[in-house]
Amino acid sequence: MQTVGSDPVAAGFAGSLARPGGNVTGSTFFIPELMAKRLEVLKEILPSMTRAGVLLVRNNPSTRGILEAMASAAQALNVAIQPIEVGEQGEFDNALSAWVAPQAGGFVMQDHGFLLANSDTIAALAVRHRLLSIGPLELPTSGGLFGYGVKFSDFFRRAAFFVDKILKGTKPGDIPIEQAAKFKSIVNLKTAKTLGIDMPTSILLRADEVIE
DSSP: OEEEESOTTTTTSOSOSSOOOTTOEEEEOOHHHHHHHHHHHHHHHOTTOOEEEEEEETTOTTHHHHHHHHHHHHHHHTOEEEEEEEOSGGGHHHHHHHHHTTTOOEEEEOOOHHHHHTHHHHHHHHHHTTOEEEESTHHHHTTOSEEEEOOHHHHHHHHHHHHHHHHTTOOGGGSOOEEOOOOEEEEEHHHHHHHTOOOOHHHHHHOSEEEO
16 A cells, blocks of 8 residues: 555554555655644744644544644743644634634644645634634645645655556565655735734745745
C-alpha cells in the first residue's frame, strides 16, 4: 500500500520511516513540527498573543505528538496553548465560540481530512469570532488567514516512484517512507484586512502566494 499521511508511525501504519515493514510505504510530512512552526508564525503575525488554540480531531493518534511539539514551541514563545477537539460537523461553532471567551488571539489547525473537508466552515467561523487562523494551504483559500504546509499534488506525482519500485518487485515495507522537503505559505490579505491585522512585511516577503 502506498500512502500519503501526516504521521504513519504514530498512526500505527509503519514501524519506522526507514523500515516501514508490512505492506506500507509512501510519503509523510512532519505534522508535529509543522504545527509548532505554524504557532511560531501566528505569534509573528500577532506578537501580543499570549494564548492560542489548537484545532484537532478528537481521538486522533497524532494528537499527543502534536501537542508535545507545540508545547516546547509555546514555552519559548511565552504562549499558552489549549486543545480544541472536534469530532462532528455540528461542533465547530460551539468549539470556536467557546475559545473566544479566554480572549485567545487565534488557533492552529491540524492537517486532517475531516477538518480539510470543513475548511470553508472553519474559516468563516474564525472571521466571525475574529480569531486569527493558520493551518493547511486549503485554509486561506477557503477564507482563513494563513496557510503553511505541503502541496499534496506534489505527493501524488511522487507516487509514481513508489509504484515503479513495487512493480519491479521491491516489497513496500522495504521502501523507506519519504519525508516532505518542500513547504509553501499562503496569506489571505482580504481576511487580514477584515480582522484588522496589519500583516508583517517579513511574512509577506516569505509568502509564496498572497490572496487579495
